[in-house]
Amino acid sequence: xxxxxxxxxxxxxxxxxxxxxxxxxxxxxxxxxxxxxxxxxxxxxxxxxxxxxxxxxxxxxxxxxxxxxxxxxxxxxxxxxxxxxxxxxxxxxxxxxxxxxxxxxxxxxxxxxxxxxxxxxxxxxxxxxxxxxxxxxxxxxxxxxxxxxxxxxxxxxxxxxxxxxxxxxxxxxxxxxxxxxxxxxxxxxxxxxxxxxxxxxxxxxxxxxxxxxxxxxxxxxxxxxxxxxxxxxxxxxxxxxxxxxxxxxxxxxxxxxx
Amino acid sequence: xxxxxxxxxxxxxxxxxxxxxxxxxxxxxxxxxxxxxxxxxxxxxxxxxxxxxxxxxxxxxxxxxxxxxxxxxxxxxxxxxxxxxxxxxxxxxxxxxxxxxxxxxxxxxxxxxxxxxxxxxxxxxxxxxxxxxxxxxxxxxxxxxxxxxxxxxxxxxxxxxxxxxxxxxxxxxxxxxxxxxxxxxxxxxxxxxxxxxxxxxxxxxxxxxxxxxxxxxxxxxxxxxxxxxxxxxxxxxxxxxxxxxxxxxxxxxxxxxxxxxxxxxxxxxxxxxxxxxxxxxxxxxxxxxxxxxxxxxxxxxxxxxxxxxxxxxxxxxxxxxxxxxxxxxxxxxx
Numbered sequence: 091x092x093x094x095x096x097x098x099x100x101x102x103x104x105x106x107x108x109x110x111x112x113x114x115x116x117x118x119x120x121x122x123x124x125x126x127x128x129x130x131x132x133x134x135x136x137x138x139x140x141x142x143x144x145x146x147x148x149x150x151x152x153x154x155x156x157x158x159x160x161x162x163x164x165x166x167x168x169x170x171x172x173x174x175x176x177x178x179x180x181x182x183x184x185x186x187x188x189x190x191x192x193x194x195x196x197x198x199x200x201x202x203x204x205x206x207x208x209x210x211x212x213x214x215x216x217x218x219x220x221x222x223x224x225x226x227x228x229x230x231x232x233x234x235x236x237x238x239x240x241x242x243x244x245x246x247x248x249x250x251x252x253x254x255x256x257x258x259x260x261x262x263x264x265x266x267x268x269x270x271x272x273x274x275x276x277x278x279x280x281x282x283x284x285x286x287x288x289x290x291x292x293x294x295x296x297x298x299x300x301x302x303x304x305x306x307x308x309x310x311x312x313x314x315x316x317x318x319x320x321x322x323x324x325x326x327x328x329x330x331x332x333x334x335x336x337x338x339x340x341x342x343x344x345x346x347x348x
Numbered sequence: 349x350x351x352x353x354x355x356x357x358x359x360x361x362x363x364x365x366x367x368x369x370x371x372x373x374x375x376x377x378x379x380x381x382x383x384x385x386x387x388x389x390x391x392x393x394x395x396x397x398x399x400x401x402x403x404x405x406x407x408x409x410x411x412x413x414x415x416x417x418x419x420x421x422x423x424x425x426x427x428x429x430x431x432x433x434x435x436x437x438x439x440x441x442x443x444x445x446x447x448x449x450x451x452x453x454x455x456x457x458x459x460x461x462x463x464x465x466x467x468x469x470x471x472x473x474x475x476x477x478x479x480x481x482x483x484x485x486x487x488x489x490x491x492x493x494x495x496x497x498x499x500x501x502x503x504x505x506x507x508x509x510x511x512x513x514x515x516x517x518x519x520x521x522x523x524x525x526x527x528x529x530x531x532x533x534x535x536x537x538x539x540x541x542x543x544x545x546x547x548x549x550x551x552x553x554x555x556x557x558x559x560x561x562x563x564x565x566x567x568x569x570x571x572x573x574x575x576x577x578x579x580x581x582x583x584x585x586x587x588x589x590x591x592x593x594x595x596x597x598x599x600x601x602x603x604x605x606x607x608x609x610x611x612x613x614x615x616x617x618x619x620x621x622x623x624x625x626x627x628x629x630x631x632x633x634x635x636x637x638x639x640x641x642x643x644x645x646x647x648x649x650x651x652x653x654x655x656x657x658x659x660x661x662x663x664x665x666x667x668x669x670x671x672x673x674x675x676x677x678x679x680x681x682x
Contacts, residue, residue, distance in 0.1 A: 103612055104631040106495040124613045183467050186458070206454075208612055208635070211494055212470035212513070217424065217458025226542040227425055227459075230451050232606075242547070245422070246451070246607065249361060250552035254422055256544045266596075266613045267606050308467025308510065310483050313502040317493065317639065325655070326662045334664050335672035338644060339680065341660045345642050347564075347621040348588065348677075 091142035091236065093133045094196055095166065096189060096203040096216065098123040099150045099157040103208045112311050113179050113304075114209060116150075122157040125204025127271040129264040132234055133202050134165045134272070140236055143167035145196060149177065149188050152289055162282035163274035169285070170196065174292040179304025182210065186218035187302045191295045193223060200241060201261040205230065216263045226256030232267035351443025351508060352386035353379055356431055356456065357403045357410075358448055359393045359423075361549065365402035367561060368448030370521035372514050373406035375475055376446045377524075379488060382477035386440055390533070392427045394419040397530075404528040406521065413533035422544040424455030429541045431456075432463040434533065444488060449513035457511045467505050470513040473618070478504075488512060496616070496635020515618065516561040557591050559608045564590030565619045565640070567610060569633070570597040571626020571647060571666055578603050580670045581625060587677045593617065595633045611636035625666040629654025646670075 099120040101107075109115040122130070133144045144166040148158055152173040162169060172192050177184070193201065201220075206213030220227035232251060233244040240257040246265065274282070292298050300306070324341070328334040342348045355376040357369040373389060380387035389403040389410035400412035413434070418426045435442050445460060447453040449471050461468045474491035484504035490512055493500050559565060566585040568578055578592065585592045594604035596611055610617055611633040622640035627633065629645065629652055637643070638657055645658040646666045655661045662669060 103496075103635060104498075106498070108499070128613075181467055182458075182470075183461050183465070186462050190462075205613070209495070211616075212468055213454045214458030214461060214468050214470060214513075217428075217455040218462035220542075221425070221428065221459035221462040224542055226544045227455065228422065228544055229424075229455050244550075247361065247549070248558060248607075250550045252422075252546050253548040253550065254544050255547050256542065260542075265606070266609075308461075308506055309469055309503050310506050311501055311503050312481065312484065312489065315500045317497050317500050320657055320659065323643075323655070323658045324660050326660065326664075327650075328662065328664060331664060331668035331672040332676075334646075334662050334669050335676045338646075338660065338662060338669070338673055339676050341644065342621070342642075345621075345659075347642050348680075 091136055091140050091200060092198045093136060093142060093200045093202060094145045094147050094193065094198045095126070095130050095133050096201065097126045097130065097146045097148050097158065097161055098207050099148060099154040100207055100209040106209055108314055112314065116154060120154045120157050122161060123204055123207045125206060125265065128266050128268045129202040129204050130161055130164060130166065131271040132264055132268040136234065136236070145170060145198070147189065147192055147196070148172070149185060155287055158287055159282055160274060162285045163278040164272055165278060167285070169287040171287055171289045172292070172295060173289050174303070176292060176300070176303035176305065179307055180302065181307040181309045182212050182214050183218070183308045184302040184306060186215050186222065188292070188295070188297060189215065190219045190222040191297050192290070193219065195295055199258045201225065201259070203261065203263045205263055205265045216261060220261040226260040228254045228256060228260060229263040231262050231264040234262055234264065234268065350385055352388060352440055353444045353446065354431070354442040355387070355389045355403070355407060355446045356427065357389055357391040357399055358450060358452055359391065359396070359399045363393070363395050363398050365391070365399040366448060366450070367521070368450060368514065368516050369403065370406055371516065371519050372446045372448055373403055374521050375514060375519050377407060379475065379477050385443070388442070390431060390434065392418065392430045400530045404530050405523040408524065408528040410528055410530045411533040412530050414535045416535070416537045417539070417541065420546050422546060424452050425459060425541045425544065428456045428459035428463060429538055432460060433538065435464065443509045445511045447511070447513055449515050453513055457513055461511055466507070466509040466511060468511045468513065469503055469505070472512055472514045473518055475512065475514070475518065493639050497639035517563070517618065559591045559593050559610065560615050560617055562591035563619055564588045564621045565593045565617055565623070566590055567593035567595070567622060567624045567627055568598055568604065569595040569624065569627035570601070571628070572598060572603065573626070573667070575603045577626070577667060580667065580674070584670055584674050587674060587681065595627055624654060625670055627654055628652045629657065
């Protein structure tokens with residue numbers, strides 16, 4: 091099975107900040123987006139069990155290759171990184187166009203993406219990619235397994251899960267429930283050094299006409315403020331639980347929370 | 349005439365309109381009044397009538413689209429395809445779409461954005477109509493608290509078009525004085541959607557208030573010590589009319605289901621009251637709950653990070669405090 095994993099390098103959660111231009115500062119240390127690690131793990135398990143290979147697809151500045159190198163060390167076969175100065179400040183719609191165009195240059199049976207990202211969090215890109223490519227779309231996966239000619243996915247629902255089936259090629263969005271990602275082995279890390287990260291510009295994936303990117307952003311940030319500061323908290327150091335509970339009740343009454 | 353505002357209603361497993369869709373309709377109506385734009389509700393489902401009737405409690409005009417192809421199919425692709433087709437065919441074409449920021453809402457929004465070539469602003473905590481400024485024309489301004497609430501942003505669309513995904517509890521749902529009218533949309537079947545069959549629907553829990561919609565959350569972490577601790581938290585949550593939440597550590601230990609995990613790879617919540625027991629407040633959990641109005645935490649470790657952002661931090665044995673608090677609230681309720 092030929093699998094493409096959409097992998098986003100994101101700032102270390104808790105370290106995100108805006109640059110002077112009002113855009114996400116991508117000079118801070120980058121990691122693999124949390125949810126993307128789970129689908130990468132699922133992809134590696136699928137090819138271990140059924141054969142095939144795993145291609146990583148990212149859109150990011152070309153200095154953010156550390157997370158991609160780590161994913162190669164975990165066991166991915168190769169990587170395609172779309173990188174272009176015109177992409178700085180891209181909105182979710184642009185990202186969708188770029189990933190879909192890059193996928194058109196690849197051969198695959200299955201595309202996997204993580205549930206949402208810690209730096210943007212809209213969680214809308216993968217669905218858009220599926221719509222542009224006309225792929226069956228199966229999201230919120232807690233389990234992915236091949237069936238004859240297709241794929242079966244358990245999709246989380248508000249009350250449990252739905253069992254979904256579709257033919258391949260398809261696009262599946264996965265969650266943490268797919269399982270804990272592996273750590274790269276020393277052998278994996280050594281091996282990753284010789285694996286290819288192919289870097290492509292927008293023109294090289296057929297989007298060189300200025301139709302996407304920061305200059306064509308569909309949304310604009312108007313204002314960014316720090317959150318309203320929290321007042322310093324009150325601390326109760328009380329060995330008797332009944333007294334401690336009374337202190338909590340008193341506080342909640344004072345706050346009109348009960 | 350300037351483009352209208354469409355509220356795309358979401359239908360739950362039982363065919364009813366979701367609570368968040370009622371809130372989206374209320375927010376959409378306010379946007380319609382502020383802008384003078386027309387507002388329309390749209391429900392797409394194999395059996396849309398019940399949900400469309402509910403949406404008409406909140407909106408003057410609702411379109412019920414009976415989509416035969418939605419039966420036994422994953423919903424979002426069908427909804428996006430139908431709404432995009434309606435938008436293209438409408439006499440007064442819509443400029444803005446409002447949906448709830450649910451899994452289905454996000455899936456539908458992503459597909460609509462790609463099909464219509466318009467932007468998405470997700471996870472709105474506040475919404476207002478404002479006049480043009482800089483690169484953005486007259487239109488909705490959307491406030492969001494990304495990065496776990498470490499920043500608050502206000503954004504707009506660069507064209508007179510866009511899709512907005514609303515967080516739960518942004519507004520209180522307010523019905524119209526006189527209910528609106530439901531019209532039938534085009535029926536029949538549409539075949540341009542790749543088939544995703546629902547083979548089985550597995551129900552493992554009764555649908556209570558979701559952790560994202562709850563006004564009160566009683567949350568447990570590793571310090572709760574085991575599944576028995578969550579039984580005690582469930583009782584406490586019941587007394588407070590709230591939902592139970594959990595940290596990643598508690599979910600990984602198998603004490604609580606992933607559906608109630610709060611944090612970076614779980615849910616983001618913003619309740620009026622968050623009570624954390626045995627929760628350390630590590631960054632992965634903090635980003636999912638730190639914008640809660642009031643935070644109370646009980647932990648035996650005086651150096652737990654949650655002490656830095658809790659409004660009330662109680663140093664003590666969480667199990668004993670849960671028991672005493674449960675007894676105190678029971679006594680109060682009389």
